[in-house]
Amino acid sequence: MIPTIKRAGWATRSALATLAPALVLCALAAMPAVAIAAESTLPPLRNVAAEAADAARRGEPLVVLVTLPGCRYCETVRRGYLAPQAARGELVVREVDMAAGTPLRDAAGRMTTARDWARGQGVRVAPTVLFLDGNGQSAATPLRGIQPDFYGAYLEQALDAARERVRAGQAPDNPQGQSTGMRAGSVPAGPSIASR
Numbered sequence: 001m002i003p004t005i006k007r008a009g010w011a012t013r014s015a016l017a018t019l020a021p022a023l024v025l026c027a028l029a030a031m032p033a034v035a036i037a038a039e040s041t042l043p044p045l046r047n048v049a050a051e052a053a054d055a056a057r058r059g060e061p062l063v064v065l066v067t068l069p070g071c072r073y074c075e076t077v078r079r080g081y082l083a084p085q086a087a088r089g090e091l092v093v094r095e096v097d098m099a100a101g102t103p104l105r106d107a108a109g110r111m112t113t114a115r116d117w118a119r120g121q122g123v124r125v126a127p128t129v130l131f132l133d134g135n136g137q138s139a140a141t142p143l144r145g146i147q148p149d150f151y152g153a154y155l156e157q158a159l160d161a162a163r164e165r166v167r168a169g170q171a172p173d174n175p176q177g178q179s180t181g182m183r184a185g186s187v188p189a190g191p192s193i194a195s196r
């Protein structure tokens with residue numbers, strides 16, 4: 001036997017008519033939160049020397065996500081990997097838009113732009129994740145592009161290498177992060193967006 005719904009009486013219709021505007025207002029109030037979440041970013045990189053030194057004092061590398069506007073792979077790395085760890089206090093993470101003319105201070109204390117700094121780090125694709133030591137120099141091989149199936153493992157491997165170097169005060173074998181083929185901490189080429 002299937003239950004039937006009896007026709008709503010005037011009291012039910014009156015209650016729905018009273019609640020309808022409130023429900024619409026609640027839905028509209030939630031929309032800005034959805035828009036903000038869709039445009040999530042990490043704190044911007046503003047001063048490489050100061051922020052890298054601060055991270056190193058905590059025994060951590062400064063992790064820098066280099067992005068492009070509208071890059072869905074960047075959003076995957078940001079939301080799926082870096083932002084959750086940063087929210088738990090596990091990482092010191094900053095973000096740089098590799099196409100922006102946003103001013104920032106480099107590791108030597110000179111003013112430059114986000115675009116020029118990213119180029120100087122050898123970044124050619126987005127997303128790229130850099131791992132910097134207390135001097136603002138590379139502490140591990142950068143992660144370029146994304147391999148969704150194994151990205152978490154590649155990220156943890158690079159973080160372990162960077163943490164070890166930061167805690168030991170050592171420079172990596174490959175300070176400019178040049179691609180040298182597969183080795184510990186490197187990620188095979190995956191989906192990315194090339195720089196403009």
